Amino acid sequence: MRIRLTVNGERRAGDAWGGESLLSFLRERLDLPGSKNACEQGECGSCSVLLDGVLVCSCLVLAAQADGHEVVTVEGLGGADGLHPVQEAFVAAGAVQCGFCTPGLVVATAALLERSPSPTDDEIREALSGNLCRCTGYAKIFDAVRMAAE
Amino acid sequence: MSQLVERRLARGQIGESVRREDAVPKVTGEFAYASDLSASGMLWGDTVRSPHAHARIRSVHVAAALALPGVHAVLLHEDVPGRKTYGLEFPDQPVLASDRARYHGEAVAVVAAEEPEQARRAAAAVAVEYEPLDAIDDPERATEMPPLHPDRPTMGHGFRDDPRPNVVRHIVIRHGDPETRGDVCVEGVYELGSQDQAFLGPESGLAVPDGEGGVDVYVATQWLHVDRDQVAPCLGLAPEQVRIHLGGVGGAFGGREDLSMQIHGAMLALHTGRPVKMVYDREESFVGHVHRHPAKIWLEHRATREGRLVCVRARILIDGGAYASSSAAVISNAASFAAGPYRVDHALIDGTAVYTNNPPCGAMRGFGAVQTCFAAEAQMDRLAAELGIDPVELRLRNALGPGDTLPTGQVLTGSLPTAEVIRRAAAIPVPDPEPLPREPIRLPGGAGNTTRGEGVRRGVGFAVGFKNICFSEGFDDSCAARVILRADGGAEVHCAAAEVGQGVAGVILQVARTELGTDDIVLGSHTTASVGSAGSSSASRMTWMAAGAVRDACRAALAERDRRGGADVDVERVHRHPPTTPLDPETGQVTGERAHVALAVAAMRVVVEVDVDLGLSRVVWIGTVQDVGRAVNPAAVEGQIEGGIAQGLGLALMEEILTHEGRILNASFTDYLIPTALDMPPVAIELIEDPEPDAPYGVKGVGEPPTVVSTAAIAAALRDATGLPLYRVPVRPEHIALR
Numbered sequence: 001m002r003i004r005l006t007v008n009g010e011r012r013a014g015d016a017w018g019g020e021s022l023l024s025f026l027r028e029r030l031d032l033p034g035s036k037n038a039c040e041q042g043e044c045g046s047c048s049v050l051l052d053g054v055l056v057c058s059c060l061v062l063a064a065q066a067d068g069h070e071v072v073t074v075e076g077l078g079g080a081d082g083l084h085p086v087q088e089a090f091v092a093a094g095a096v097q098c099g100f101c102t103p104g105l106v107v108a109t110a111a112l113l114e115r116s117p118s119p120t121d122d123e124i125r126e127a128l129s130g131n132l133c134r135c136t137g138y139a140k141i142f143d144a145v146r147m148a149a150e
Numbered sequence: 151m152s153q154l155v156e157r158r159l160a161r162g163q164i165g166e167s168v169r170r171e172d173a174v175p176k177v178t179g180e181f182a183y184a185s186d187l188s189a190s191g192m193l194w195g196d197t198v199r200s201p202h203a204h205a206r207i208r209s210v211h212v213a214a215a216l217a218l219p220g221v222h223a224v225l226l227h228e229d230v231p232g233r234k235t236y237g238l239e240f241p242d243q244p245v246l247a248s249d250r251a252r253y254h255g256e257a258v259a260v261v262a263a264e265e266p267e268q269a270r271r272a273a274a275a276v277a278v279e280y281e282p283l284d285a286i287d288d289p290e291r292a293t294e295m296p297p298l299h300p301d302r303p304t305m306g307h308g309f310r311d312d313p314r315p316n317v318v319r320h321i322v323i324r325h326g327d328p329e330t331r332g333d334v335c336v337e338g339v340y341e342l343g344s345q346d347q348a349f350l351g352p353e354s355g356l357a358v359p360d361g362e363g364g365v366d367v368y369v370a371t372q373w374l375h376v377d378r379d380q381v382a383p384c385l386g387l388a389p390e391q392v393r394i395h396l397g398g399v400g401g402a403f404g405g406r407e408d409l410s411m412q413i414h415g416a417m418l419a420l421h422t423g424r425p426v427k428m429v430y431d432r433e434e435s436f437v438g439h440v441h442r443h444p445a446k447i448w449l450e451h452r453a454t455r456e457g458r459l460v461c462v463r464a465r466i467l468i469d470g471g472a473y474a475s476s477s478a479a480v481i482s483n484a485a486s487f488a489a490g491p492y493r494v495d496h497a498l499i500d501g502t503a504v505y506t507n508n509p510p511c512g513a514m515r516g517f518g519a520v521q522t523c524f525a526a527e528a529q530m531d532r533l534a535a536e537l538g539i540d541p542v543e544l545r546l547r548n549a550l551g552p553g554d555t556l557p558t559g560q561v562l563t564g565s566l567p568t569a570e571v572i573r574r575a576a577a578i579p580v581p582d583p584e585p586l587p588r589e590p591i592r593l594p595g596g597a598g599n600t601t602r603g604e605g606v607r608r609g610v611g612f613a614v615g616f617k618n619i620c621f622s623e624g625f626d627d628s629c630a631a632r633v634i635l636r637a638d639g640g641a642e643v644h645c646a647a648a649e650v651g652q653g654v655a656g657v658i659l660q661v662a663r664t665e666l667g668t669d670d671i672v673l674g675s676h677t678t679a680s681v682g683s684a685g686s687s688s689a690s691r692m693t694w695m696a697a698g699a700v701r702d703a704c705r706a707a708l709a710e711r712d713r714r715g716g717a718d719v720d721v722e723r724v725h726r727h728p729p730t731t732p733l734d735p736e737t738g739q740v741t742g743e744r745a746h747v748a749l750a751v752a753a754m755r756v757v758v759e760v761d762v763d764l765g766l767s768r769v770v771w772i773g774t775v776q777d778v779g780r781a782v783n784p785a786a787v788e789g790q791i792e793g794g795i796a797q798g799l800g801l802a803l804m805e806e807i808l809t810h811e812g813r814i815l816n817a818s819f820t821d822y823l824i825p826t827a828l829d830m831p832p833v834a835i836e837l838i839e840d841p842e843p844d845a846p847y848g849v850k851g852v853g854e855p856p857t858v859v860s861t862a863a864i865a866a867a868l869r870d871a872t873g874l875p876l877y878r879v880p881v882r883p884e885h886i887a888l889r
């Protein structure tokens with residue numbers, strides 16, 4: 001089936017099979033592999049994107065459901081003129097090791113700061129609890145979020 | 151400009167908290183992981199795996215799968231072009247099973263198709279007729295069961311000869327007079343479940359035929375050259391016809407030491423003449439790689455009334471699963487460290503790794519030391535209680551240091567500041583209890599809102615753990631690096647050290663900047679094509695080995711340039727750490743100066759809160775002091791410690807591969823939980839820089855000690871909070887409440 005949507009501000013289209021997830025559609029059809037697949041079950045948050053401004057796990061959304069909607073992926077967060085402040089903070093805080101969780105965490109953090117510009121530590125933990133990271137123990141990720149909030 | 155001034159100008163030298171070069175591409179999504187690679191004309195591979203833990207394979211029918219749309223190949227055991235088996239240390243594992251499957255998830259066939267979904271359907275359409283056999287699922291009875299490997303592939307390699315069936319390796323360490331009795335004795339039996347590495351980036355790779363009979367494999371791995379040396383014989387190719395290149399790696403933690411898709415993908419690529427990509431999903435990742443060995447440990451500690459350890463007796467059983475992988479080295483480590491970082495003149499340590507039909511086990515961060523640290527530290531606390539001595543004081547009285555002797559007879563010559571690590575960890579102030587009422591998210595049970603604080607008890611625990619750095623027991627452990635100096639002053643550094651997220655690429659650059667005095671340095675891609683073996687990104691060895699190799703190559707390159715008076719130079723150097731020697735197979739005593747080249751130690755203090763009515767636990771705070779030799783990149787060292795603790799916390803509280811008759815029951819992140827942002831406490835870290843005399847710049851590896859010590863320290867805090875003995879990890883709610 002033909003899917004038409006806006007991704008990172010651009011009109012895009014591609015063919016998907018009926019059961020195809022938005023994650024697979026972005027990665028394999030639109031050549032946007034920034035969103036990661038670490039579980040395909042909504043458990044890890046590595047595939048997080050914004051769908052009409054709302055944080056979702058793109059592995060749990062069908063490509064068909066995104067037809068006609070607007071998607072922002074990690075590739076589109078920063079815009080043409082450089083890094084998004086959250087991306088800058090992740091680099092500066094040393095919050096990246098293997099980085100497989102990073103695209104999802106960056107998108108989730110951007111969504112958090114959008115709705116709560118100065119989150120408490122509890123809020124940060126709760127907001128990011130759906131994004132697994134196996135490398136960092138989260139400490140430097142929390143540093144990055146606090147840094148980006150400033 | 152003089153060389154001296156130039157050197158000072160190069161930023162990002164050793165000792166600085168340098169930002170990772172790959173951080174920007176990783177935050178923008180541009181960084182290419184192995185699962186992100188593609189090539190034109192690429193097919194997708196998939197693997198048919200045994201649903202049984204143990205079965206005879208009666209027949210395999212491929213016609214239906216081959217007839218499906220888009221399918222290009224279905225390959226079986228007989229299609230393996232070269233050697234039919236492979237293995238990290240012993241080639242005992244079939245590339246594809248022939249007549250017998252020995253574990254749930256064992257690969258039986260591989261397929262390639264145009265689309266991933268077509269490949270999945272083709273795999274499902276391969277008709278394998280199995281005759282299920284009884285699974286050997288009880289490691290304690292494995293040595294009485296019919297052999298899974300009648301040809302005994304691990305025997306005759308200098309290990310103790312053990313005629314029992316299903317023994318991977320039996321090691322006995324006999325030191326002093328193990329019959330020596332002290333004034334007091336404490337005994338305990340401890341158990342650890344099997345843990346998964348659970349790296350976030352599942353196994354993946356791309357195999358590309360070169361059109362001349364050879365193949366290039368781009369893969370997420372920990373050791374490029376040892377992959378090549380396993381892949382090439384199975385393909386019937388010469389080593390140089392197989393080039394392994396590092397695809398971006400989404401974490402490793404030991405789980406990528408054994409092969410995953412390398413041979414399978416290369417077979418499909420060579421057979422179809424097209425690039426083939428294989429990406430495991432999470433379930434396949436869980437069943438498709440080795441795990442941390444589950445263990446059962448019997449310990450007896452004998453001491454004087456003054457609290458001096460006299461004799462430690464141990465029996466250790468680890469379950470290696472169906473194939474050898476690195477079980478022989480894991481049991482050796484477990485036995486070597488069974489007494490903890492303490493002086494003890496008399497010991498009898500008996501360790502066995504067995505084959506079973508349970509999920510195969512191999513390397514995971516901490517590698518044998520995690521298991522015995524948990525048991526030995528519990529024993530030290532029990533001994534302290536028995537003697538009425540403060541547990542920290544008891545540890546200090548016995549702390550191992552330079553000049554002391556390990557139970558293997560090895561006299562410690564390098565750095566091991568155990569007493570200082572203990573003293574400083576015990577001095578980190580523990581935060582006061584947080585008053586009630588408080589946000590439920592900061593109570594056991596968290597957002598589940600299960601308590602308002604009634605039934606919540608606080609506990610404080612302490613533990614010390616140590617582990618070897620680099621490979622041991624006579625392994626010829628080396629790392630190559632190549633440095634090219636251009637006439638324009640710039641440099642290129644090649645090293646095949648696998649960057650798995652730990653930051654070795656940064657270490658290589660820091661060393662090169664330090665030695666060459668310039669920051670105009672390019673790091674070549676990690677590949678077998680341009681430089682010799684780096685050895686494995688494991689055993690906390692890569693920083694030491696890569697630093698040594700890059701330093702040596704840089705110095706040789708500068709000398710060569712001076713000699714030639716300025717022309718382009720291109721030199722390669724191989725670094726080796728001081729040699730180690732095997733243990734005597736009968737006595738477990740060193741046959742030379744040392745079996746381990748160096749050791750690192752960490753101590754940890756942990757505060758927990760436990761809702762004793764519901765059995766729910768929360769780690770509130772952790773303070774740790776770690777001996778790091780020299781911190782090449784202090785911020786990255788902290789990151790390793792924080793991440794290592796998270797994995798130890800997982801094993802202490804929640805992570806376990808559950809099986810029934812050898813079959814994994816929880817192969818998903820829904821059922822196998824790893825710590826989230828809500829589970830990790832704040833961590834206070836102090837580093838001790840006591841340079842390792844035999845290491846370049848005095849460095850030690852830093853990745854494993856935090857994982858080794860944290861499971862033990864958290865368990866100690868849980869015991870303090872609950873008053874329960876808690877002999878097993880992970881500690882589940884039912885071990886605390888509702889028993």
Ligand code: FES
Nearest residue numbers: 040042044045059
């Ligand atoms: S891949 Fe979507 S939540 Fe894990």
Ligand code: FES
Nearest residue numbers: 098099133134135
């Ligand atoms: S940095 Fe590796 S999973 Fe988060």
